[in-house]
Amino acid sequence: MRELKQDLAKIFKDTYILDFLNLPKNHSEKDLRSALVENFKHFVLEFGKDFAFVGEEYRISVGNNDYFIDLLFYHRELRCLVVFELKIDDFKPEYLGKLNFYLEALDRDVKKKHENPSVGIILCKSKDLEVVEYALSRNMSPALVSEYKTKLIPKNLLQNKLHELFIQEEEKLN
Numbered sequence: 001m002r003e004l005k006q007d008l009a010k011i012f013k014d015t016y017i018l019d020f021l022n023l024p025k026n027h028s029e030k031d032l033r034s035a036l037v038e039n040f041k042h043f044v045l046e047f048g049k050d051f052a053f054v055g056e057e058y059r060i061s062v063g064n065n066d067y068f069i070d071l072l073f074y075h076r077e078l079r080c081l082v083v084f085e086l087k088i089d090d091f092k093p094e095y096l097g098k099l100n101f102y103l104e105a106l107d108r109d110v111k112k113k114h115e116n117p118s119v120g121i122i123l124c125k126s127k128d129l130e131v132v133e134y135a136l137s138r139n140m141s142p143a144l145v146s147e148y149k150t151k152l153i154p155k156n157l158l159q160n161k162l163h164e165l166f167i168q169e170e171e172k173l174n
Contacts, residue, residue, distance in 0.1 A: 008078075008119060008144055015147045016123065029086050033057075033070055036086075050076040060105045069102050080116040081106050084123055091127035091145050093135040103141045117141070123148050 021035040037056050051073045058072040071084040083106065085099050099120040106118040120143040132145045 008142055012121060012144050013146060015149060018148045027088060029070070029088050032086050032088060036071065050078075051082070052076065054081065060102065060109065062101075062105050062109075067102065067105070069106075072106075075119070078116060078119065079114070081111060081118040083118060083120040085120065087122060087124035089125055091122060091124045091132055091135075093131065095122050095124070096135050096139060096143065099143055100139070100141050103143070119143070121146055 018036070020039055021032070023031060023035055027035075033056060052075075054072040054074055055069075056071055058069040060067050060069065069083050070086040073082040073084070074080070075082050083099065083102050085095065085102070087095060099122055103118045103120050111118060118141075120141060122143070122145045124145065124147060126147055127145050136143065136145070
């Protein structure tokens with residue numbers, strides 16, 4: 001399990017830049033999911049080349065109820081299903097319970113015998129690192145919490161800040 005968690009850290013990013021989605025500031029989870037599917041090529045390139053798309057709002061049935069996974073992929077290198085649970089707000093510990101439920105259902109009912117346990121990614125607007133650490137510390141399933149950003153810092157603002165830092169460093173040296 002530790003080896004799998006180390007592999008996950010190498011493959012998945014802590015923050016994803018999804019500026020190509022052109023989402024409004026107050027977007028819904030449905031808006032986010034739809035924009036990701038519409039811009040699928042950019043989305044997959046941001047996440048990596050080894051992903052294969054399985055489904056959007058992928059239906060799983062447990063008991064007498066149907067549940068819907070936001071986005072489901074298969075990762076060729078890891079040889080496992082990958083759930084993306086999309087959240088448009090800050091990470092909350094309770095999101096992990098829902099994700100673990102999905103992972104268990106996939107592993108029991110969908111995963112093939114030769115495949116590794118399913119992996120879950122909660123993709124949220126922001127996260128408090130301490131809250132994430134506490135939430136994941138006793139979690140048994142391979143899961144990560146990643147952030148997404150829909151806008152990059154404007155290029156001219158970034159250039160100005162870098163120029164200011166450069167000038168400050170020069171002044172220190174003189």
